[in-house]
Each structure stands twice: as structure tokens, then as C-alpha cells.
Amino acid sequence: MAEEIIINVSTRESRVAVVEQGLLQEIFIERSHTRGTVGNIYKGKVVRILPGMQSAFVAIGQARAAFMHITDLIDSHAVQPGHNGSEERYPPISSVLRDGQELLVQVAKEPIGTKGARITSSISLASRYLVYLPESTHVGISQRIEDEEERGRLRDLLASVENERGDGFIVRTASEGVSADEILKDAYLLRSRWDVIRNESRTATPETLVYEDLPLTLRVMRDIINVQTGTILIDDRATFTALERFLSDFIPDKVSSLQMATGDVALFDAHNLEDQIEAALDRNVPLKSGGYLVFDQTEAMTTIDVNTGAFIGRRDLEDTIYRTNLEAAAAIPRQLRLRNMGGIVIIDFIDMINEEHKRQVLRSLEKGQQTDRVKWNITEISDLGLVEMTRKRTHQSLLKMICEPCAICDGRGFVKTAESVCLEIFREIQRKARDLRDGCLIMAAQPVVDRLLDEDSACLEALSSALGATITFQVETSYSQEQFDVVIPSNGNG
DSSP: OOEEEEEEEOSSEEEEEEEETTEEEEEEEEETTBOOOTTOEEEEEEEEEEGGGTEEEEEOSSSSOEEEEGGGTSOGGGOEEOTTSSSEEOOOGGGTOOTTOEEEEEEEEOOBTTBOOEEESSOOEEOSSEEEETTOOOEEEOTTOOOHHHHHHHHHHHHHHHTTTTOEEEEOGGGTTOOHHHHHHHHHHHHHHHHHHHHHHHHOOTTEEEEOOOOHHHHHHHHTOOTTEEEEEESOHHHHHHHHHHHHHHOGGGGGGEEEOOSSSOHHHHTTHHHHHHHTTOSEEEOTTSOEEEEEEOSSEEEEEEEOTTOOOSSOHHHHHHHHHHHHHHHHHHHHHHHTOOEEEEEEOOOOOOHHHHHHHHHHHHHHHTTOSSOEEEOOOOTTSEEEEEEOOOSOOHHHHHOOOOTTTTTSSOOOOHHHHHHHHHHHHHHTGGGOTTOEEEEEOHHHHHHHHTTTHHHHHHHHHHHTOOEEEEEOTTSOTTOEEEEOOOOSOO
């Protein structure tokens, strides 16, 4: 299916949208003051070792020290098996690192929430056709290249390149059908780049950037463009020129796809993308049948609940459930990509009895995930109708990128009812009963005051009589529904 890449560039932000038939599939956002760091290489300094967690914190010049686990330090292919012959056993991290040690590290995952960046000492450099692994002997070919004859050709080509220095490479999907000269050119380019990085790292001071990956717009050209990419539309002349130069050098067959946007309407508005981005922030996602999905993000995982909603089906309950689940399974992969949700994902499908229906739903989910550029894994449907899956998370989700926790509910998603707040006010008045000789003033939001004067007026009158104090009210328009003050007038003595 043909893809469009639509790029909007402003002074403070770059946005790249991947669109199929007018439908937004993925959105990438990079802001000038918080540029992405994944792929950047730093000269780090170990500031703390945690033996009990087999981990360390490494200062790389960011606000928070980066996190590194023992698995980020040691090539998994070189790990010795445990005593039982199956478990991998890593050496104590204190035998590999020491406080104050300097080492070259690469950011594998952006800082998310309160956590610092995740880093690795296994450096990799990406080009259009290859990923170079200078410190590893691992050789691999993208699993998306399925033709065995082509895999053999690429494997033989890679062997001739790899034998020269004993380093490692991974062949990317874009290499399929590409000439040997083009792939060899990329290999030598990556090796030259690594030589420069290694030489600069020797004289660099700790906690400094040694190599910065490409900006968002150029990364998209390198990593996302494929044979399905039809049009690349951009609204900034300077960026257009930079992309044109990049494509001419590395992907000349796509130069003709690059177009400068014209017209008075903003580019994302003209393609109805702003509304689609806004919809991707909603908790509920409607399905065409009348059913809907509910997305909830927590610190540890994302849960997706499937509901029939207004869909009543045409035959029987089992068929209605099956069709709803099937539609949900087809919609979820796009939503995961669009919302950039990663980590653990739990999908709560509606319970199905028919085993063939379960297989069809799972197959539909897996088929949709095939187009995902991010590494993922899906389990079988459990007896409770749950599917557990993982999706590699390297950046913040769209929700975390664009939004922040609500200042009123502090991220709970709920506020106390006016009734609950009124009861809290009554309790506060009772706590201050000894000081209420001259009465008190209740300052609260409009809904709370309305309830005190209406539904709770009898309770308030009884409380006032019992305390022998006059209670007055004042609406504070700046207060949230949960805010209130019980003010006791000064008695003039102090």
C-alpha cells in the first residue's frame, strides 16, 4: 500500500507523519529544546555501581545519570551458561566496572518520566542498508527479507566484508535487491565513521557528546523510506534543500518523490492530520461496527479493553463477540504505532468460546503487527481472554510527549465529587469547632457552594445550630472542585 510522508517544520518543532490513504499511521515529533538522543554516543563516567541490581549509573552530561545493566555491557553471544546448562550467568558488574571509570556508551532509550536514559556499551551505527557493530562479531540479516536466495546472496556478501576486520554487521530490509557495490559503499562509510568516533573519544573529556545521530527529518529518510513510499511532502524550504541533498547522495531513486508544499492552508491541516493527532490522545477509540477500545497507560504497562458498545450483531452472541474482537485486532496495531506505546501491553479481548475464533483473532493481530518497524512479541490468548505482548520502547509515547498530568486531578483522571468535598468541609468545621465563636467563612468552587446551599442545606443548618456559629460562603472561581478553605475571622487580639 502506497505511503505518503508529510513533514512539517517550524522554528521550535519538527513533525513527520506517515500516511496511508489519508489515514495517519505514525507520527514522529522532535522539539528544538529537547532533541532526541537515541543513537548518540557519549564518553561516560561511572558514578555509582549497584551490585545487587547488576547495574550502574553513568554520567553522560544529561540532567539525570544514565542507567546501564550488565546485559548492556556484555555481548550476550559471549555469556557463559549457568550450572544447569540453560540459565545465562553474567559476572558481577563490580568486576567489569569501577567507580570513576570512563567508557564509550550509546543511548538506547530516551529518558522517560523520572528515569534517566538507558545506555549500552554495544555501539551500533546505522546507514541506509546496514547496521555496523564495531565491537561485535555478530552477523545478521533482517527477518523481513524472506527470499532464501536473496538471504544467501547477502550473507555471502557480508562474509566478504566482515572478514577484513572481524567486526559485525546487520543487513537491513532496504538491502533487498540492492547491488553489492551499494552495500559495500555503506560498509566502508560506516567503518570510516567509526574510526573518526573512536579517535575523537580518546581525547574527549568525560560526560561529553562524541557523536550525534541525524536530526529527525534525515533519520526518516534513512530509516523509513521504502518501496511503498510515494510522496514526500514538506513545507520548509531549508529542510527541503537538505533532504534533496541527502536523497541525491544516498537514495537517488527517491529524489523525484520529494515535493515542496504549496497553498495557504497549513500542511497538516490540509491533510486532516491535526484532528487525527488529537484523536490519538483520546482514551476511547471507536470501531466502525459500534464497538470501541479503551486505552489506559500506566508506569509499567498499557492495557487495552475491547467492548462491543453499540454493536448488537446479526446472528448470535458468540458471532457478535468474534466480529468485535476481529475488528479490534485489526485496529490495535495501528493504534500502538500511532500512539507509540511500548513496554508490556495487555489486551483484554471479549471472552470467546470457539477455539477457531481465538486463532483467527490472534492471527489478525499478528498480521497487523507485521508492518511495525519496532521489535514486538505476542503470546497466545489466555483462558481469561487476555493477550500479553511486548513492543520495544525507545521514546516517550505520544500522550507523554504532548501532554502532562492534569494539575487538578494530578493524573488520576478523576476529581472528588461535590458531595465528597462538602463532607470534608463539615469535618474541617468540626475540627475547628473551639475557634468558631465568631463563625466562619467557607471558600470553595461554585459546584461545592451550590450543593451546600441546596442538597446539604439542612445538614449545614443543623451543624451551625449545634456549634452556635454562623457559617457564610464565598465562591472562588480560581479554585478547583477539590479546593476549599474554612476561614475563621480574626478576633482582634493578635
